[in-house]
Amino acid sequence: MKHPHFRFRYGLPFHSIYLRWTFIPVPSTMTDRYNIHSQLEHLQSKYIGTGHADTTKWEWLVNQHRDSYCSYMGHFDLLNYFSIAENESKARVRFNLMEKMLQPCGPPADKPDDA
Numbered sequence: 001m002k003h004p005h006f007r008f009r010y011g012l013p014f015h016s017i018y019l020r021w022t023f024i025p026v027p028s029t030m031t032d033r034y035n036i037h038s039q040l041e042h043l044q045s046k047y048i049g050t051g052h053a054d055t056t057k058w059e060w061l062v063n064q065h066r067d068s069y070c071s072y073m074g075h076f077d078l079l080n081y082f083s084i085a086e087n088e089s090k091a092r093v094r095f096n097l098m099e100k101m102l103q104p105c106g107p108p109a110d111k112p113d114d115a
Contacts (some may be wrong), residue, residue: 018071027112056109058105058108061104061105062104062105065104066104069097069100069101069104070101072093072097073098
């Protein structure tokens, strides 16, 4: 019997690794809720791209862009496609992607002072 509750693994998809659909049972007791919450905290501490409650929009976008650039460099066919489309060598395309990873969304916005 399939359970009707399907979600992205561990809530919102902050990282492409977690974009796979998986079955997560709906917590029925407080113990189940605590276990799921502790697993989520463990993932967030282990992997930077999974985000947390205080993740800003800028941080989330930076993680998405960096993850995309890493995926482009890791998939040989995509790198070939980009190099042909841009009429550049594969090494130059890889170098450009690496440079874009430094600040893919520009400098961070100034945080308001909470005084």
